[in-house]
Every structure is written in C-alpha cells, then in structure tokens.
Amino acid sequence: MVGSPVLLIAIPLLAAFVIPLIGMIWKELVRIIPGLVLAYMLILSATLLYYVSYNGTIVETIAGWQAPWGINLDFSPLTGFLATLMSALGFLVWLFSYRFKRNVDFEPAKKYFIFLMLLIAGAIGIVITGDIFNQFVFIEITGISAYALTAFYTGRNSAEASFKYLMMGAMASSFLLVAIAILYSQLGTLNMADIASKMHTMNPTYKIIALIFFITGIGIEAEIFPLNGWAPDAYTEAPGPVGAAFAGIVVKAGVYAIIRMIFTLFDVPGAYDFLIAIGLITLIVAETSALRQEKLKRMLAYSSIGQMGLVIVAFGIGTHEGVFAALFLMLNHAVIKPLLFFSGSSLVFNSKKKQIAEMNGLGKRMPLMAAFFSLGAFAIVGLPPFAGFWSKLSVLSAAANEGLLLIIVLILIVSVIEIVYYFRVVNRIFFQEYSKEQSVVPHRPRINAMVAMFVLAIAILIIGFYPDAVTGILHNAAKDLMNTDQYINNVLQLGQSLTR
Amino acid sequence: MKKFLVILILAVLGFHLFEAFSGLGLGVTRFEKGVKDYYLEKTVSELHVANTVTSIVVNFRGFDTLGEVTVLFLAVSAMGGILYKRRHQTGDRSVLFSSSSIVRSGSKLLFPAIILLGVYVFIHGHLSPGGGFQGGAIIATGFLLMLIAYENFSVSHNTLSYIESFAGIFFVGIGLLGFMNGGTFLQNFLPAGVLNNLFSGGVIGIIYVMVGFKVAAELTGLIYTILHEKD
Numbered sequence: 001m002v003g004s005p006v007l008l009i010a011i012p013l014l015a016a017f018v019i020p021l022i023g024m025i026w027k028e029l030v031r032i033i034p035g036l037v038l039a040y041m042l043i044l045s046a047t048l049l050y051y052v053s054y055n056g057t058i059v060e061t062i063a064g065w066q067a068p069w070g071i072n073l074d075f076s077p078l079t080g081f082l083a084t085l086m087s088a089l090g091f092l093v094w095l096f097s098y099r100f101k102r103n104v105d106f107e108p109a110k111k112y113f114i115f116l117m118l119l120i121a122g123a124i125g126i127v128i129t130g131d132i133f134n135q136f137v138f139i140e141i142t143g144i145s146a147y148a149l150t151a152f153y154t155g156r157n158s159a160e161a162s163f164k165y166l167m168m169g170a171m172a173s174s175f176l177l178v179a180i181a182i183l184y185s186q187l188g189t190l191n192m193a194d195i196a197s198k199m200h201t202m203n204p205t206y207k208i209i210a211l212i213f214f215i216t217g218i219g220i221e222a223e224i225f226p227l228n229g230w231a232p233d234a235y236t237e238a239p240g241p242v243g244a245a246f247a248g249i250v251v252k253a254g255v256y257a258i259i260r261m262i263f264t265l266f267d268v269p270g271a272y273d274f275l276i277a278i279g280l281i282t283l284i285v286a287e288t289s290a291l292r293q294e295k296l297k298r299m300l301a302y303s304s305i306g307q308m309g310l311v312i313v314a315f316g317i318g319t320h321e322g323v324f325a326a327l328f329l330m331l332n333h334a335v336i337k338p339l340l341f342f343s344g345s346s347l348v349f350n351s352k353k354k355q356i357a358e359m360n361g362l363g364k365r366m367p368l369m370a371a372f373f374s375l376g377a378f379a380i381v382g383l384p385p386f387a388g389f390w391s392k393l394s395v396l397s398a399a400a401n402e403g404l405l406l407i408i409v410l411i412l413i414v415s416v417i418e419i420v421y422y423f424r425v426v427n428r429i430f431f432q433e434y435s436k437e438q439s440v441v442p443h444r445p446r447i448n449a450m451v452a453m454f455v456l457a458i459a460i461l462i463i464g465f466y467p468d469a470v471t472g473i474l475h476n477a478a479k480d481l482m483n484t485d486q487y488i489n490n491v492l493q494l495g496q497s498l499t500r
Numbered sequence: 501m502k503k504f505l506v507i508l509i510l511a512v513l514g515f516h517l518f519e520a521f522s523g524l525g526l527g528v529t530r531f532e533k534g535v536k537d538y539y540l541e542k543t544v545s546e547l548h549v550a551n552t553v554t555s556i557v558v559n560f561r562g563f564d565t566l567g568e569v570t571v572l573f574l575a576v577s578a579m580g581g582i583l584y585k586r587r588h589q590t591g592d593r594s595v596l597f598s599s600s601s602i603v604r605s606g607s608k609l610l611f612p613a614i615i616l617l618g619v620y621v622f623i624h625g626h627l628s629p630g631g632g633f634q635g636g637a638i639i640a641t642g643f644l645l646m647l648i649a650y651e652n653f654s655v656s657h658n659t660l661s662y663i664e665s666f667a668g669i670f671f672v673g674i675g676l677l678g679f680m681n682g683g684t685f686l687q688n689f690l691p692a693g694v695l696n697n698l699f700s701g702g703v704i705g706i707i708y709v710m711v712g713f714k715v716a717a718e719l720t721g722l723i724y725t726i727l728h729e730k731d
Contacts, residue, residue, distance in 0.1 A: 006685040009563075010672055013570055017668030020661050062563045063678070064687035069538050071563045111581040118574060125567075137567035144571060148578035159582075185524055188534020209520050 003044050005060050005075040005128055008083060012037050012121035016114050023110050030110045031102070034117045035094050041087040041124070049080035053476055057490045059130070067130070067491045068194045074130035074491060077476040081327070082127045082256055085334050089248040090120035096342055096452040097241040112152065112239070119145035119245060123253035130491055132183065132265075133190045135257060136176050139221065142250055143169045149242045150234045161233035168230050172220040179213035182206055193491035196265050196484060204268075211266045215258060222254030223305045224312065225282035235301035236354070240345030243297060244338035247304040252330055255308060259315050259326075264484050275316030280410060282309030287417045295354050296344050299421060300337070303380070306414070307333045313407060314395045321398035323478040324471075328391040331470060332463065336380045336388060339456040342449065343372040347429070349443035356425055361434025365442040370429045372453050377422040379460045382415060387463035548692040549701040554626045558704045558711075562686040565707075566671060569714060573668065576718045580725050598651045607649040614642035622712030626701045632708040636715025643720040647727055660721045667714035674703050674710075 015037045023030040052058055057076040061067065075083070094116065101109040122142030129135050147169065151162035184190060186206055187198045199207070219227040235243045262271045283306050290302035307329065314326035346369050347362055348354045363370040379386035382393075392415065399407045445453075463470055480486075543555040557565055622635025646653045678687035686703075693700035 004679075006679070010675060010679075010685060013566065014669065014672040014676075016570070016573070017665045017672065021665045021669075024658075060684070062685050063559050064682060064684045065560055069535050069542075070560055108581060111577055114577060115574070118570065133561070134564055134567070137564050137571070140571045141567060141574065144574045144578060148574065148581060151578070151582050154582055182524065188536065190535075205520055206524065209517070 005048060005058060005073045005083075006062060007044060008041055008087075008128065009073075009121055009125050011040060012117050016118055016121075019110065019114055023106070027106055030106075030113055031098055034113045035091070035098070037117060038087060038091040038094050038120065041120075042084070042091050045080060045084040045087050045124075048075055049077070049084050049473070052080050053077055053473070057480075057486075059491050068189055068191045071134050072130040072191070072491060073128050074192075074487075075128055076480045076487070076490070077473070078327075078478075078480040079128045079256075081473055081477045082252060082330075083124045085331060086120060086124050086127070086249045086252065089334055089338060090116075090245070092338065092452045092455060093120075093241045093245045093248075096244070096449045097239070098448045099446055100239070100241070108152070111148070115145040115148050116242070116245065118142075119149065120249055123249045126253040127256050130192050131190055132180055132192055132195065135192075136173070136180060139176065139218070139257070140173060142253065143173070143221070146234070146246065146250060149245075150238045152239055152242070153237065155237075157233075158237035161230070161237040165230040165234050168220050168227070172217040172227075175213045176217035179210045179217065182210040182213070191491065192260070192265060193488045197488045197492065199265060199267055207266060207268060211261065211268055211271070214261050218254055218257045218261070220254075221250060222258050222312075223251055223282070223308050224258075224278050225285055225309070228282070228286075228305050231305055232298045232301040235304070236295060236297045240297075240341060243300065243345070244341035247300075247337040247341065248334040251304065251308055252334060255311055255315075255330070258312070259481070263315075263481055264487055272316050272318040275312050276404075276407065277316075279309045279312030279314075279316055280407070282306070283313065283414055284309075284410065287414045287421075291417055291421045293421075294356060296348055296356050296359070296425070297341075297354060299356065299425070300340055300344060303418070303421075304333070304337055306418070307337070307380070310395065310411065310414075313411075314398065317398050317402055317404065317407075319398060319402060320478055320482055321394065321401055323481055324474055325391060325394035325398045327474045327477050328394055328471075331474065332379070332387045332391045335456055335459045335463065336376050339372060339453055339460065340376040340380065342453050342456070343369045343376065346443060346445045346449065347373060348440055349445075350441040356428065358438060358440045359425065359428050360432035360439045361429070362440065362442065363430040365434060366444070368450070369445065369453075372457055373429065374426045375457055375460060377426050379464065381418045381422050385464050387460045387467075389464065390467045544695065546692070547688065547701055547704065548695045549626045549704055550696050551626050551628065551631075553629075554631050554708065555701070555704060557631065558626075558707050559686070559688060562675070562707065565711065566675065566686070569668065569671065569711060572715065572718055573664065576722050579722060583725055599649050604649045607645045611642050611646055614645065615639055618642065618712070618716065622708055623705070624698070625708035625712070626705050627696065627698070632711025633715050635712040636717075637719060639712075639716035640719030640723060644723050647723060655720060655724050657721065657724075660717045660724075663713055663717040664721070667710045667717070670710045671707060671714070674707055678703065 015033055019030055019033055022033065048058065052075060057074065059067070060073040060075070062071045062073065064070070100112055119142055122138045122145060125138035126135055126142065129138060147162050147166045150165055151158050180190070183195060186202045187195055189195060189198070216227065223231050235246060238246070262275065286302045286306035286309060290299050290306060293299040293302060311326050311329045314322050314329060347359060347366060351358050375386070379388040382388040396408055396411065539556055539560060540552060543549050543552045547555050547559060549555040618635045618639035621630035621638055622632045625631030625635065643655065675686040678689045679685045681689040688702040688704070690702035692702050
C-alpha cells in the first residue's frame with residue numbers, strides 16, 4: 001500500500017499552501033510540484049483501484065469518528081475508477097501546460113498551477129466522499145477554481161464568461177444547501193449511506209423537492225440542458241488546457257454526483273425516465289447548436305455537453321448494461337475530448353478569433369496536430385476501429401435490450417449530426433487550400449504538449465483495438481453502482497447504524 | 501406577456517415551495533435518533549471541549565473546515581489574480597483619501613484593542629462562543645480600520661502570504677500527524693486535558709488558532725487588494 005484515499009485530498013491541499021512559499025525560493029518549483037503531486041495521486045489511485053478490485057471497497061473514516069457521525073471517504077471500484085481517470089487526465093493537462101506563461105509572468109503562472117491542482121483535487125473529492133455536506137464543500141472548491149481559471153485572461157470576454165459561471169454556480173450552491181437542509185431536517189444525518197438507508201421513512205413531497213434542488217444545483221456542473229448556458233463561454237474564454245480539464249474532469253464529477261443521488265440516495269419513482277428525458281433534450285439541443293458554431297472551441301464545448309447528455313441517457317436506462325455503457329462513454333469522452341482540445345488549441349494557437357474557417361489547409365503545415373485532431377474526431381463520432389465506437393455500440397445494445405427504440409433512433413440521428421460538424425472541420429484541415437491571408441500561422445507545439453497528446457492518442461487506439469483492456473474495470477464499477485445495499489453495508493458496518 | 505408568464509410561473513412555484521417549507525419544521529426536535537445526541541455527549545465526555553459547535557466544526561467535521569479554509573484561500577487568490585494586471589499597469593494612485601484627525605487618532609486607540617479581542621476570540625474558540633473564523637474576521641476589521649484611517653498604511657504582501665501558507669501547512673500537517681499517530685486524518689492525538697481549561701481538547705484549540713491566523717491574513721490581504729485597486 002502506498003497510502004490511503006484521504007491522501008488524494010490532503011496532499012494537493014498541502015501542496016497548494018506550500019507552493020506560494022516555495023515559489024519565492026525557485027520559480028520553476030511552482031511548475032514542478034503540481035506535476036509531482038498529480039503523478040503521486042495517479043500512482044496512489046491506480047494502486048488503490050487495483051487493491052479494491054480484489055479486496056472490496058475501502059471505507060476510510062476521518063478524525064477517528066465512525067461513519068454516521070464523522071466524515072468518511074468511500075473508495076470503491078466505481079469511485080476509484082473515476083478518481084484514477086481524473087488524476088490521469090489531470091497529470092496530462094499539467095504536462096500539456098507545463099510551459100504555460102513560462103518566463104513571461106510569474107504571478108499568474110503560480111495561480112494557474114494552484115487552481116488547476118485544486119480543481120482536480122476538488123473533483124476527486126466530489127467523487128470519493130461519502131458525506132453529502134463534504135461533497136458540497138468539494139463542489140465549492142472545484143467551482144471557485146473553475147471560475148478563477150475561466151477569468152484567467154482578465155479580458156472583457158473572459159470576465160463576462162466567468163461572471164456568468166459565477167452567478168450560476170452561486171445559485172447552484174444555495175440550491176444544494178437548501179436540499180441538504182431539507183434532508184438533514186427530515187433524517188437527522190448527513191452521511192450518504194445513512195441517508196440512503198433511512199430514505200424510505202421520508203415524506204415523498206420533501207423527497208421530491210430535495211431531489212429537484214439537488215439536480216438543479218449539480219446540473220450546473222454536469223451541464224444538463226437548461227443549466228449549461230455558462231459552458232460554451234467558459235470553454236471558449238478559459239486557456240486551452242483548462243477546457244480539456246473542464247470536459248474531462250469537472251463535468252464527470254458533476255455527472256457522478258447526480259448519478260449517486262438518483263441511484264443510491266433517492267428512491268423516487270420515475271427518476272430514471274427523467275434522466276432519459278433530460279439527457280435526450282441535452283443531447284439534441286447541444287448537438288444541433290454545435291452544428292451552427294463558427295468557433296472551434298465553442299463547437300467542442302457543445303459537443304462535450306452533447307456527450308454528457310448521452311451519458312445521462314445511458315445511465316437512465318438503469319440496467320447493468322446501461323450503466324456499463326455510460327461509464328464506457330465517460331471513459332472515452334475523458335480520453336478523446338482532451339485530445340481534441342489539446343490539438344485544436346494548438347491548431348488555432350496563433351489566431352485571434354479561433355474560427356473554424358481559419359483552419360483551411362493546416363493539414364499540410366501541421367500534419368501531426370491535424371492527424372491527432374482527426375483521430376479524435378473519428379473516435380468521438382464512433383467510427384469502428386477507434387474507442388468511441390465500442391461505447392456507442394454498448395449504449396445502443398443496452399437500449400435495444402430494454403426495447404427503447406425511440407432512443408436508438410434519436411442517438412443515430414444525432415450521431416449523423418455529429419459526423420457532419422466534425423467532418424466539416426476535418427475537411428477544411430485536409431482538403432482546402434492554405435492561404436496566407438485567411439489561414440492561421442502554424443505554431444509548433446513543444447515536446448511536453450506532444451507527449452501529452454501522444455499518450456491520449458495511444459489510449460484511443462488501445463481502447464479501440466482491444467476494448468477488453470478496460471471492460472473488466474467498467475463492469476466492476478457498474479456492478480458497484482447498482483448495488484445500493486452493499487454501499488450502505490460497507491459504510492455502516494463499521495459503526496452501528498443509528499436506526500436499524 | 502412574457503413577463504406576466506414568468507411572474508405567474510414563479511408565483512406558482514413559490515406557493516408550492518412555501519407550502520412545503522412551512523410544513524418542514526426546521527429546527528423542531530422531531531427525530532430522536534439523529535447524530536446530534538452523539539455529538540453532545542462525546543464533546544464533553546471524550547474531547548473535553550466546552551463549546552460543542554467548535555468540536556463539531558473542528559473535529560467531527562474537521563475535513564469540511566479544511567475544505568472551507570481552502571475555499572477562502574482560493575477565493576482570495578482568485579481575487580488577487582483578477583485584479584493583478586490592473587495593479588501593475590497603472591500608477592500608484594489609491595482610491596482612498598485622507599481621513600479626519602478624529603478617525604485617525606480614534607483608530608490608533610482602537611486598533612490594539614480590536615487585535616486583542618480577535619486573538620482572544622480565536623484562542624478561546626473551544627471554551628466560549630467564537631473561534632478561528634470569527635477571530636480572524638475581527639482582526640481583519642482592525643486592519644480595515646487602519647487602512648481607512650491612514651492613507652499610507654500598508655501591509656506587506658509577503659508577510660501575509662507567509663502567515664497564510666504556514667497556517668495552512670500546519671493545519672494539514674496536524675491532520676497528517678493524526679494520520680500517522682492515531683490512524684485517521686485529523687484525529688486528536690494529544691491528551692484531551694481538563695474540561696474548561698485553556699489547554700483542553702487536544703488539537704482542536706491548535707487548529708482553531710491556525711484557522712484564526714489564516715482567516716485574518718486572507719481577509720486583510722483581500723481588503724488591501726480591493727482598497728488599493730488602481731483605476
């Protein structure tokens with residue numbers, strides 16, 4: 001054992017406090033230390049995930065108080081899988097942005113790395129915590145880092161984007177607090193497992209009101225349809241690697257929180273159908289909006305929202321296959337979307353307007369970046385030999401098993417839309433002529449960025465050609481999510497339950 | 501028409517929410533088996549802390565407090581980051597103007613008293629009402645008073661950031677010491693002492709002093725950044 005789950009949170013927080021001091025000694029350490037911390041988190045979570053898949057869930061108590069009274073962390077096959085995924089992506093985002101503002105401006109660079117590290121730590125905290133108020137605290141940590149990173153360029157547009165995000169996020173926090181207050185007033189506990197075991201005693205009206213407040217609150221982080229107005233602006237205005245972190249890490253944490261509420265905590269009838277409905281609306285609205293975008297990052301942002309809609313639809317199917325498909329989609333989206341963001345932001349690096357129309361003929365000037373971008377585009381629309389194919393296939397087969405034909409038809413139609421807008425970009429890159437006036441001046445990314453993209457591309461190919469490499473972990477995770485009783489037992493067996 | 505519809509929808513929503521919330525009975529002791537009794541009992545019997553709120557905030561839910569301290573740290577850093585460019589681009593002109601001599605001499609008199617009160621509040625956080633957050637906020641108001649009264653009163657940013665960082669490091673460090681000694685993060689590993697003594701409650705008092713330093717440094721830095729934002 002290299003450590004226990006609490007170190008996934010404690011070490012980055014410690015490092016965040018150390019960085020301002022250590023930056024006064026040697027400025028380069030401000031870049032190196034977050035990388036070391038993220039690498040440690042990756043090794044720790046991967047080792048723990050390996051341990052957990054053989055020996056069962058680790059439930060860690062904090063401050064020495066047993067589960068219903070103290071806060072506990074729950075590192076199960078599901079949460080461990082997400083934590084490992086997030087720390088791996090976090091490490092790649094750090095690697096990609098290692099030279100960010102180097103030798104330009106020290107103070108913003110220092111803040112950038114602190115925010116990035118805490119963004120990732122907060123998202124991991126949302127996933128592994130077993131306490132509902134603790135989850136709220138981590139949502140706050142993630143949220144504030146995200147607002148700060150959105151406003152990072154301190155321009156007019158980024159200030160607007162960040163303000164929009166901040167306002168929605170603040171509303172979301174107060175909604176979450178109201179929901180937590182309702183739950184506490186009815187059940188007298190904040191521990192998720194304890195809440196889940198007592199949920200049947202709660203008045204259905206309050207249950208539904210609390211669930212609505214929860215979903216509205218977390219839906220803002222998870223980008224579900226009427227609540228995602230901040231997302232395209234934030235993705236566009238934030239620095240390139242941050243867009244990848246939003247799409248790969250923050251949104252995943254939001255979706256996890258919603259899923260945990262619906263699958264484990266609340267036994268509200270019809271919640272699964274609600275997930276399907278909201279997911280389909282999100283999917284269709286986002287993909288049709290993506291079709292009309294002129295700017296590359298906005299298009300990627302809408303595509304990311306659409307993918308999350310699809311994930312929520314897959315969770316809403318509610319069977320083991322559905323959950324498996326949703327987790328597979330999350331994994332693939334977390335691998336593919338950062339590659340698109342990385343290569344896309346390298347392609348339009350020297351452009352002021354970041355328009356798709358400026359990408360004409362870049363395939364000949366920057367062949368490797370263009371190849372990475374098209375690999376990502378092919379993978380995300382679900383062309384056969386690449387990663388995205390298997391996840392879309394498993395969503396469709398999960399829906400077919402339940403006889404949900406309408407969903408299948410809609411997903412296929414949306415996939416066609418997806419193909420249209422991604423191939424429009426690929427077509428411009430490869431088959432249009434480069435012109436000096438209209439196209440972007442090529443920018444060669446540094447070696448660290450190349451390595452980060454290369455790792456993602458390899459991951460896409462491995463999952464594409466040999467999906468069995470990951471399906472075992474995903475099946476374990478899906479089983480873990482479906483088994484509510486075991487979740488409750490794991491946490492509460494340590495102390496005696498309050499009411500049983 | 502659109503506005504009317506919005507108002508109508510909000511009114512219907514508000515009515516139903518009001519109806520639900522009026523029946524909710526917040527603060528009514530309805531459940532006998534919640535976590536609260538355990539907290540009340542263990543605070544006195546095991547932690548030997550006189551202030552239950554403090555024992556919940558710092559020990560039972562100390563992980564949340566660590567998170568909240570981080571939230572404050574992040575918010576202050578973000579504020580500094582956003583206002584950073586403007587401070588360096590323009591000249592050294594303050595938004596403040598000199599105050600009258602009554603304010604100046606009065607604040608000189610009050611400043612030490614305010615600091616003393618703040619320190620008292622956070623040192624006695626486990627004995628009497630108040631604690632690290634409150635004490636830190638009181639200290640920051642003292643600095644605010646001085647900043648308003650004296651045009652050229654300045655606080656060293658480096659000192660503030662030393663205090664902030666060291667307080668944070670000590671908080672996490674005490675947590676990690678508990679992890680190494682007692683087995684879990686933030687666990688109390690010091691002797692609990694005698695109830696109602698200054699040295700009681702083990703790590704609780706120490707952590708709250710750290711929180712006090714951190715909050716004071718952060719809020720002072722925040723006020724300083726905002727007041728000296730050049731336009």
